[in-house]
Amino acid sequence: xxxxxxxxxxxxxxxxxxxxxxxxxxxxxxxxxxxxxxxxxxxxxxxxxxxxxxxxxxxxxxxxxxxxxxxxxxxxxxxxxxxxxxxxxxxxxxxxxxxxxxxxxxxxxxxxxxxxxxxxxxxxxxxxxxxxxxxxxxxxxxxxxxxxxxxxxxxxxxxxxxxxxxxxxxxxxxxxxxxxxxxxxxxxxxxxxxxxxxxxxxxxxxxxxxxxxxxxxxxxxxxxxxxxxxxxxxxxxxxxxxxxxxxxxxxxxxxxxxxxxxxxxxxxxxxxxxxxxxxxxxxxxxxxxxxxxxxxxxxxxxxxxxxxxxxxxxxxxxxxxxxxxxxxxxxxxxxxxxxxxxxxxx
Ligand SMILES: [Zn+2]
Numbered sequence: 001x002x003x004x005x006x007x008x009x010x011x012x013x014x015x016x017x018x019x020x021x022x023x024x025x026x027x028x029x030x031x032x033x034x035x036x037x038x039x040x041x042x043x044x045x046x047x048x049x050x051x052x053x054x055x056x057x058x059x060x061x062x063x064x065x066x067x068x069x070x071x072x073x074x075x076x077x078x079x080x081x082x083x084x085x086x087x088x089x090x091x092x093x094x095x096x097x098x099x100x101x102x103x104x105x106x107x108x109x110x111x112x113x114x115x116x117x118x119x120x121x122x123x124x125x126x127x128x129x130x131x132x133x134x135x136x137x138x139x140x141x142x143x144x145x146x147x148x149x150x151x152x153x154x155x156x157x158x159x160x161x162x163x164x165x166x167x168x169x170x171x172x173x174x175x176x177x178x179x180x181x182x183x184x185x186x187x188x189x190x191x192x193x194x195x196x197x198x199x200x201x202x203x204x205x206x207x208x209x210x211x212x213x214x215x216x217x218x219x220x221x222x223x224x225x226x227x228x229x230x231x232x233x234x235x236x237x238x239x240x241x242x243x244x245x246x247x248x249x250x251x252x253x254x255x256x257x258x259x260x261x262x263x264x265x266x267x268x269x270x271x272x273x274x275x276x277x278x279x280x281x282x283x284x285x286x287x288x289x290x291x292x293x294x295x296x297x298x299x300x301x302x303x304x305x306x307x308x309x310x311x312x313x314x315x316x317x318x319x320x321x322x323x324x325x326x327x328x329x330x331x332x333x334x335x336x337x338x339x340x341x342x343x344x345x346x
Pocket of ligand 1: 251
């Protein structure tokens with residue numbers, strides 16, 4: 001899931017053949033903030049001439065229909081999808097993979113770092129974003145947390161949250177004589193992975209590296225512990241250890257260089273870290289207070305003009321930046337009255 005989505009022609013229904021045997025298919029999503037999620041169809045990889053699909057989409061009938069039409073356009077059908085590799089647990093990527101498996105018997109793969117979250121989801125039986133709400137409370141925005149908790153989250157449907165067939169770590173998957181390197185990239189979620197096709201120079205980046213927007217950090221349905229932004233920045237730098245490739249993102253168009261976008265995202269976060277420190281000034285503030293002093297989206301929209309969901313992402317992103325400032329020794333944090341209070345180190 002991502003925030004502050006900008007719609008573009010890339011989201012229009014259809015098939016884009018990125019190179020022979022590699023197709024980008026945007027699938028529709030039900031909510032207004034997000035317009036589409038790209039899934040990728042890789043032909044002639046699996047031994048049985050099946051299709052390897054990267055990301056599943058959101059389990060809605062419109063997505064199934066769009067996928068069927070895309071497959072028909074390349075002379076294939078749903079039954080050809082033999083493997084579904086999912087970059088992360090968010091609903092717009094995972095749930096349709098589970099639905100397709102039920103229908104087709106495809107094999108579903110997901111990063112091992114998502115396992116505790118998926119198991120906890122099964123115990124909680126709720127799709128309130130409990131982890132993110134907890135971060136919000138610790139960020140001094142209890143009222144906003146309550147407002148979001150009271151919203152309709154669509155109802156919990158256990159059938160779309162079944163476990164994958166295979167948990168993925170840092171490993172290489174082989175389909176016929178073709179290899180895909182699995183690279184764990186925690187940050188956007190704890191268990192996010194990307195798939196690197198080094199033979200063809202392609203990075204299937206999921207929501208780790210997006211061309212037009214900054215991926216949200218640590219939006220978790222269950223526990224939001226740890227230091228998601230520190231992890232995310234490490235995961236961005238990790239990309240530069242591999243040769244540069246084309247970027248095949250889950251939201252947005254295909255671009256020529258993953259490394260160029262990685263550099264831009266690192267610069268963006270440096271800028272936000274500096275702005276967060278400036279906003280802290282000489283005061284002791286919680287993440288909510290700092291978020292209200294910052295501009296949001298590329299248009300620098302005031303915090304008060306964001307809807308409640310985006311305010312949640314903004315407060316949590318601010319908390320993530322403040323936590324990195326603490327890790328870097330630029331600020332201190334004290335947990336008082338259930339809220340993290342940050343002070344700049346002078
Ligand atoms: Zn997404």
